[in-house]
Amino acid sequence: MKKTLLTLLFGCVVTAQAQDIKFVMEPSYPPFEMTDEKGEIIGFDVDIANAICKEMNANCTFHSQPFDSLIQSLKQKQFDAAISGMGIAEPRKKQVLFSEPYFPSSAAFIAKKDIDFAKVKTIGVQNGTTYQHYLAKEKKEYNVKSYASYQNAILDVQNGRIDAIFGDVPVLAEMARKHEGLDFVGEKINNPNYFGDGLGIATHLKNQVLVD
Structure with a gap:
């Protein structure tokens, strides 16, 4: 049904x-x-x-x-x-x-274009999202900073207070389009256990x- x-x-x-x-x-x-x-x-x-x-x-x-x-x-x-x-x-x-x-739903990271993704330590994510839950459960090697909205996360990644932002691919693509110097880093993540169908x-x- x-x-x-x-x-x-x-x-x-x-x-x-x-x-x-x-x-x-x-x-x-x-x-x-x-x-x-x-x-x-x-x-x-x-x-x-x-x-x-x-x-x-x-x-x-x-x-x-x-x-x-x-x-x-x-x-x-x-x-x-x-x-x-x-x-x-x-x-x-x-x-x-x-x-x-x-x-469709998939996740990814964006950061400054010149960053070495292997050295990423602190990641920003929106509070209450499945992306926050995924990082907490599956990526415990990172320090996670939560935001009420992504606007402050963008400012923090531009000013070096966090290394990357994690979230939904279309949303991050729009961020990268509007903010020069930001781009996708690492691999896209498709995990139906967290991001569903x-x-x-x-x-x-x-x-x-x-x-x-």
Whole structure:
């Protein structure tokens, strides 16, 4: 049985009556979500959510929270769904319900282009992510510094306070594109035990409608 986006997320069918659907995200994660010059949340995830709402004849609203509080806010039913570059990882499946993957997930490191990766000691990562969990369990040789968002991590790697940043490949690619002197180092990591089958949209466990 497959969980479709429309029925899984909102437990309803498309109707002629418009409804409001509240999405929550951490908007410092380009290209998935970011804020524009007007302070409005934009990005790939916003486009996906808007397409879902259009199909459902619904009104999307987008709300900002730190990444490490997204799941808790869903469990407390403060929002209808979270779409924030969130990997479908096994520990999360015990807390929230996911849609089918809408984007593949893999991890990598970025650092200054001239760095010797063999000498990397301190790595920055976003707090509450599967990437943080992976480093804690599988890369204990590194010192790990956690950040509420990657913006401060970028400043720290540029100023030599950390050696590298670990995270999702598309997000790191966007960082490297925008910040001269940063590039991928080391190898990409694909570990389904941590990063799951891809990125999904999450909702609270009681919002479960399964269809063939």
